[in-house]
Amino acid sequence: MPSKTNDPKRKTWLETPAQTDFPIQNIPFGVFLTRDDIITIGTRIGDFAIDLGALHQLGYFEGIPLTDDIFLQDTLNDFIADGRKTWRAVRNRISEIFEESNADLRDNSDHRDTVIFALDEVEMQLPVQIGDYTDFYSSKEHATNVGSMFRDPENALMPNWLHMPVAYHGRSSSIIPSGIPVHRPQGQKLPNGATEPIFGPSRQLDFELEMAFITTDANELGQPIPADQAEEYIFGLVLFNDWSARDIQRWEYAPLGPFLGKNFASSVSPWIVTLDALEPFRTASPKPEKELLPYLEYTGKKTFDINLEVSIKPENKTETVVSKSNFKHLYWNMSQQLAHHTINGCPVNSGDMMGSGTISGPTPKSYGSMLELSWKGSKPVKLKEGGDRKFIEDKDTVIVRGHCEKTGAARIGFGEVSTKILPVFKPKKK
Amino acid sequence: MPSKTNDPKRKTWLETPAQTDFPIQNIPFGVFLTRDDIITIGTRIGDFAIDLGALHQLGYFEGIPLTDDIFLQDTLNDFIADGRKTWRAVRNRISEIFEESNADLRDNSDHRDTVIFALDEVEMQLPVQIGDYTDFYSSKEHATNVGSMFRDPENALMPNWLHMPVAYHGRSSSIIPSGIPVHRPQGQKLPNGATEPIFGPSRQLDFELEMAFITTDANELGQPIPADQAEEYIFGLVLFNDWSARDIQRWEYAPLGPFLGKNFASSVSPWIVTLDALEPFRTASPKPEKELLPYLEYTGKKTFDINLEVSIKPENKTETVVSKSNFKHLYWNMSQQLAHHTINGCPVNSGDMMGSGTISGPTPKSYGSMLELSWKGSKPVKLKEGGDRKFIEDKDTVIVRGHCEKTGAARIGFGEVSTKILPVFKPKKK
Helix, strand or coil, X not given: CCHHHHCCCCCEXXXXXXXXXXXXXXXXXXXXXXXXXXXXXXXXXXXEEEEHHHHHHCCCCCCCCCCCCCCCCCCCHHHHHCCHHHHHHHHHHHHHHHECCCHHHHCCHHHHHHHEEEHHHCEECCCCCCCCEEEXXXXXXXXXXXXXXXXXXXXXXXXXXCCCCCEEECCCCCEEECCXXXXXXXXXXXXXXXXXXXXXXXXXXXXXXXXXXXECCCCCCCCCCCHHHHHXXXXXXXXXXXXXXXXXXXXXXXXXXCCCCCCCCEEECCCEEEHHHHHHHEECCCCXXXXXXXXXXXXXXXXXXXXXXXXXXXXXXXXXXXXXXXXXXXXXXXXXXXXXXXXXXXXXXXXXXXXXXXXXXXXXXXXXXXXXXXXXXXXXXXXXXXXXXXXXXCCCEEEEEEEECCCXXXXXXXXXXXXXXXXXXXXXXX | CCHHHHCCCCCECCCCCCCCCCCCCXXXXXXXXXXXXXXXXXXXXXXXXXXXXXXXXXXXXXXXXXXXXXXXXXXXXXXXHCCHHXXXXXXXXXXXXXXCCCHHHXXXXXXXXXXXXEHHHCEECCCCCCCCEEEECCCHHHHHHHHXXXXXXXXXXXXXXXXXCCEEECCCXXXXXXXXXXXXXXXXXXXXXXXXXXXXXXXXXXXXXXXXXXXXXXXXXXXXXXXXXXXXXXXXXXXXXCCEEHHHHHHHCCCCCCCCCCCCCEEECCCEEEXXXXXXXXXXXXXXXXXXXXXXXXXXXXXXXXXXXXXXXXXXXXXXXXXXXXXHHCCCCHHHHXXXXXXXXXXXXXXXXXXXXXXXXXXXXXXXXXXXXXXXXXXCEECCXXXXXXXXXXXXXXXXXXXXXXXXXXXXXXXXXXXXEECCCCCCCC
């Protein structure tokens, strides 16, 4: 069904840059505020933001069963709840509307003025109201690195790790879109050799290079989702930077897991790229090293070849790429993650977000956190314009980018998620 | 301010049972479906459910700044977001309307027919849309018992436990109101002595006797809430049964904490009892055993004397009370919990739910879970009509109840949260 929409020869009548993450083959979904302070659901082609609410009012989605206000909302949740058949029909229709030979919108300047915005005229919002946020821990390299540093290099992986996609619940209230700055968190830390904690700003503030998928309403309380049906319930993916305060996390996490070391912020890219757009980049997951329990078995290729990178940009300086990784390194794929999450009957709803966990690759330059890149601070990472980093400093901006490319397919990208770190919050004096 | 409303001498013109959890001094808030399938926000007096949407339309809240549809909603979130001044004004007004000498509603049978329902005519709903659910671990006795069983009786408490109210994030999608049955979860378990996990139904299904508080919009990203201001942001409390599958939990929980062992269900009582109603039962928390970091210090009495009990009712048999505990046993109070949760800048919103953690008391009969009551299954708990329980069996109903009472104050109760366990979910054959 999406093959025509994904055809790399397809061109749009919009002027787009020669290389863009958002060609007419992408058609991601997001939410933005227009220059008139109206909130709407939209898509992006090249450097244009397209108002789907306006397109719908003008009749461009005729024939697709959609409620009148489906795009005039401040989140994508209701549209996502409409299900995969509807997402596909809408994405394919948008592709037709902007295809170079289609004159309907192209030659109607009134309609174009209502529907099309330059990207810098709109303000991107969080694309979904996140019901629940789960973070997996699905990179074997990351789990091995962390286990080596904090436990035992000989037994770096916990005994359960090769049997299940380990995960924990995160905080959805602190998930923010690209561009929102984050104050350095403070909290309890146990200095080396001490037995009593001290209080203060985190000195080991870190990014985590992740991606996250967004689900639709999937199951009722009590009903598992089989791995081979899981993709039916996955709307799309975003870039995800799961901020971490390693010193706070280390003191608090036993026995119930990370809490304040994580829940001060997680940053997401604003455009959700659908699985249909990623279809040309489907690839196989690493081969399982242990026999899988049947509920985690699946057929076919269930992951995607997505190039990822992280940059650090100190204030008023150029950025330095500090990590290059790939989504395909993940040992556990999204279908297994969703099957595992629901095997006990846990309900998954429209707008839920599932983080991959830090995506580290096999080489030191592909590690997905400063903790690993600087090996707990023992190997500072050099920056282009001088200086180095063990962890993230105040006024640094961290930028995560991701895209797919290969011969015979259009480039499909995610844009970026960019976040500046501010000093610890100081309450105003009264 | 609430003193008149809490006056134990105050009586209502409604006929109420001699002993009720819901006298005119309580005035809890909940959401229900009426016989006409209309959803509304309501309160309860005795065995009557009172439609606040209808009362508001009839003008009974005149003078209180409320939007027209504030009670005609399917959750309390917007009302809670209106803040403590508004909750107080509404609770006090309801108390006046139903006070025995007030003829306005009492003598208007048309109004009474619109506003007052017998409890068995309405269907209670989840009272809030839960943005995020956090579970604390604030009973020293519970943490000590679990640490003794699973780690080391000599070092049962983790080093961080006396320094902070340890907590983790839970799953909000599986929080359900009293009366909704729960299928026994299945998942991975590691049999004793084995190195490879097996798959199957949990054989150690357990309740956890907890309470949970519900917050209003409290802070912006980055801004901590001081402990002495925390109660400003707490709307009220419910009974909370945080279902647990001990065998699933034990295999999965290291290093990131509980996940599938918890997220299949948590059951809550439907009426939120406000802190104002609990005011006469304010009491001191246990004395800290370690010096507190300043952000966890507070002044005054910040907890409440609430009697709690758990019953098991096998199908077609009478129930047996298996635990009697008290909310006041908790080492960390709600003000400390909220100060800790936000010290790193984590935002707390209207409708967030914070579980206390299992509330175990100092004696074996006051333990708040079967894990502790049966000491990992080694001491089965006898039931009244014969038989015993190590953990919860299929078709058992678990009922948690809670109330406050003392001389010179009206009894204030929470009613109950009652949940039946069903066998493992079987998909329908196609």
